[in-house]
Amino acid sequence: MNDHDSGSSKRLTDLEVQMAHVQRLYEQLNDVVTQEAMRADRMQRRLDALTQQLKDVKSKSAEPATDPLDEKPPHY
Known part of the structure; x- marks a missing residue:
């Protein structure tokens, strides 16, 4: 495996881990x-x-x- 494939594989793995966390959070929020x-x-x-x-x-x-709001206040 060359360095490019190794870097791509690590990025893919990191993205899969992040996606798993996002899915877990989504389920919790749901x-x-x-x-x-x-x-x-x-x-x-x-x-x-x-x-x-x-x-x-x-x-x-x-x-x-009678609605209390319709009554006059006592000072009237």
Whole structure:
């Protein structure tokens, strides 16, 4: 083997090692993104459930359904 072939072989090996590291990182990042997406879905479902519970409580309330933002402040 001449020096050129030896240098090319080393470069190829180095590139293969780097590619293996990149693939490993890609898989790790994919796992993190997948877990975060599932977490976000769970949080959204919980938020939807809490929103529905709040609506149910408001609809069962004996008080008139007024929005606090529509009320005048006490100093008026």
